[in-house]
Amino acid sequence: MSRPEQHGSRRSHPRSPRLRTPRLAAAGAIALTLSAALATPLNPVPQRAEATQGKKVLTVAVAQSVDSLSPFLAVRLVSTSILRLTYEYLNDYDPGDAHPVPGLATSWAPSADKLTWTYTIRSDATWSDGQKVTAEDAAWTFNKLMSDEAAATANGSFVTNFRKVTAPSPTKLVVQLKKPQATMTALDVPIVPEHVWKKVTDFSKFNNDKTFPVVGDGPFVLTDYKPDSYVRLKANKGFWRGAPKFDELVFKYYKDQDAAVAALRKGEVSFVAGSPSLTPAQAASLKGSDGIHVNDAPGRRFYALAVNPGARARNGDKFGDGAPSLLDERVRQALFLAVNRRVLVDKVFQGHAVEGQGYIPPRFSSYFWQPSASQALAYDPAKAARLLDQAGYKKNADGKRAGKDGRPLNYRVLCHATDPNDKAVGQYLKEWWAGLGIGMTLDCLDNVTDPWLAGKYDLAFDGWSVNPDPDFVLSIHTCAALPATPKDTGATDNFICDRRYDDLYARQLAEYEPAKRATLVKQMESRLYDLGYMNVMAYPNAVEAYRTDQIKSIETMPKAAGNIYGQDGYWSWWSAVPADSGGSSGGGSTGVVVGVVVGVVVLAGAGALFARRRRSTADDRE
Numbered sequence: 001m002s003r004p005e006q007h008g009s010r011r012s013h014p015r016s017p018r019l020r021t022p023r024l025a026a027a028g029a030i031a032l033t034l035s036a037a038l039a040t041p042l043n044p045v046p047q048r049a050e051a052t053q054g055k056k057v058l059t060v061a062v063a064q065s066v067d068s069l070s071p072f073l074a075v076r077l078v079s080t081s082i083l084r085l086t087y088e089y090l091n092d093y094d095p096g097d098a099h100p101v102p103g104l105a106t107s108w109a110p111s112a113d114k115l116t117w118t119y120t121i122r123s124d125a126t127w128s129d130g131q132k133v134t135a136e137d138a139a140w141t142f143n144k145l146m147s148d149e150a151a152a153t154a155n156g157s158f159v160t161n162f163r164k165v166t167a168p169s170p171t172k173l174v175v176q177l178k179k180p181q182a183t184m185t186a187l188d189v190p191i192v193p194e195h196v197w198k199k200v201t202d203f204s205k206f207n208n209d210k211t212f213p214v215v216g217d218g219p220f221v222l223t224d225y226k227p228d229s230y231v232r233l234k235a236n237k238g239f240w241r242g243a244p245k246f247d248e249l250v251f252k253y254y255k256d257q258d259a260a261v262a263a264l265r266k267g268e269v270s271f272v273a274g275s276p277s278l279t280p281a282q283a284a285s286l287k288g289s290d291g292i293h294v295n296d297a298p299g300r301r302f303y304a305l306a307v308n309p310g311a312r313a314r315n316g317d318k319f320g321d322g323a324p325s326l327l328d329e330r331v332r333q334a335l336f337l338a339v340n341r342r343v344l345v346d347k348v349f350q351g352h353a354v355e356g357q358g359y360i361p362p363r364f365s366s367y368f369w370q371p372s373a374s375q376a377l378a379y380d381p382a383k384a385a386r387l388l389d390q391a392g393y394k395k396n397a398d399g400k401r402a403g404k405d406g407r408p409l410n411y412r413v414l415c416h417a418t419d420p421n422d423k424a425v426g427q428y429l430k431e432w433w434a435g436l437g438i439g440m441t442l443d444c445l446d447n448v449t450d451p452w453l454a455g456k457y458d459l460a461f462d463g464w465s466v467n468p469d470p471d472f473v474l475s476i477h478t479c480a481a482l483p484a485t486p487k488d489t490g491a492t493d494n495f496i497c498d499r500r501y502d503d504l505y506a507r508q509l510a511e512y513e514p515a516k517r518a519t520l521v522k523q524m525e526s527r528l529y530d531l532g533y534m535n536v537m538a539y540p541n542a543v544e545a546y547r548t549d550q551i552k553s554i555e556t557m558p559k560a561a562g563n564i565y566g567q568d569g570y571w572s573w574w575s576a577v578p579a580d581s582g583g584s585s586g587g588g589s590t591g592v593v594v595g596v597v598v599g600v601v602v603l604a605g606a607g608a609l610f611a612r613r614r615r616s617t618a619d620d621r622e
Helices: 079-085 136-146 258-268 281-285 329-337 341-348 381-390 420-435 449-454 471-475 499-509 514-531 571-575
Strands: 042-047 057-062 091-092 101-102 105-110 117-119 162-167 170-175 219-225 228-233 248-253 290-298 301-307 354-357 410-416 439-445 459-465 536-549 549-553 595-597
Touching: 057 258, 057 420, 079 219, 079 228, 079 248, 091 248, 101 105, 117 136, 136 170, 136 301, 136 459, 258 281, 258 536, 281 290, 281 536, 329 381, 341 354, 341 536, 410 420, 420 439, 420 459, 471 499
Parallel strands: 057 248, 410 439, 410 459
Antiparallel strands: 042 595, 091 101, 105 117, 117 170, 162 170, 219 228, 228 248, 290 536, 301 459, 301 536, 354 536
């Protein structure tokens, strides 16, 4: 619907949860020439010839808009990716195999009972305003997540088991837990400067997007932002790991993904990320093009269909208008038995994906789970029809499935208006379900957040970017993730609340032995599969492209075969080496005005919008 991601992710989901197609976000540094229909430039990047002349600028075209630049609120993939560039975490993930490596913390160690973790905070890190980064900044960040419900919006799940966090010295951070927690080297929480953030009075409304440059300690410093248009960052020359090789990094939002691809061809952008991937047709058109490299590798995302299980809050109140018939497990299974995953992979993704099974993509082999032959909801329309008959929804004289009240089954499927995958898959679902006698309305919207949060949908296209440690994407299906009341916004993906699942979640979180924890995670995936509220249809590849005359080299994650955009870290943009292009690089070094595609809607009243958690289902969370 993202965080998270997110995180991820949260994000989305929901957040994940989610955007998926041309939802784009971000900015650029060159004039955009479009066809007549798209010729009028909107939201131009301000002229900065004096600031960009002669500099190496890497411009990234993205298909998702920023939900927030606050580390406490952001859950969309583009937002969390930017935050990874501007704030350090305690640990980073190795770009080769994703094992924990030093970030802001140089070392860490648990006590014998695993209830106290001590981190050594590096002494060579400084905030971009010159102040030293200390353990107190980390302690303040975690304590704010623990004490302020609004601040916990995006990353609160990481600290629910924390008992106390202190900073006995500038380089020593101590976290005391209520019970053992296996994610202590995978706390995907941006550490913020206390001297800046302690001035914030309402974390639900503060989006960190009014005062620039934004004080951070990552490889880049956020210097400018315009909603639904661009995000501009400059290299942090004082970054402890070493300064990036590009002087500036610009994320530029395109609502029209074909326009983004056209901009890449013209050299107006350096890189195209897609939404989160290029379509097969776009990728095919770029392969073999002079000066363009297409990266096609296994991704970290899943593409799913989520069922509204009856929206509810933690206080027991129900809300929304999800179809009551979907509360019957036989009906949910029937719908999924009518989904031919092989056709979707072949026809929609055209081979740039693998068939979906469990909740965690195969890229994360330790946690990848597959249903047994007897458990699998493989394509079987005849079995689906039998289940519907058993559930009491038999065909009437018109060939429509109807309940005892005589009303035909007709489901609303929430989709992203700008996502071609959603629309293409939706047409297949409509055809397959019609064969069962079930009607379907594809409800494609620019804003899926509001109906999703309100529980006003029957099914929805969903997807998350999964982190090396899967805790976050597992947590969004726990009862604790539900909103406190119908008026609040929780961290939940689609309102699932199952006590058996919750018990498994608690057990895996407390299990330090990797093999035993992986077994528990797979049991969670099995339970989620059997509940039938999440149908993972595919694991899409990461399909993206960049200009080799602007980018000489850039690191994928994993190194062997992985993604560039939306990594579990900042490795790609930090490692990118500019190509020798006659003094001009990255499509933005000339400093001319950049136009953005017609039709982009500027976020009005951002403070009010972000008082509620944003969501969109596909690229939301890392």
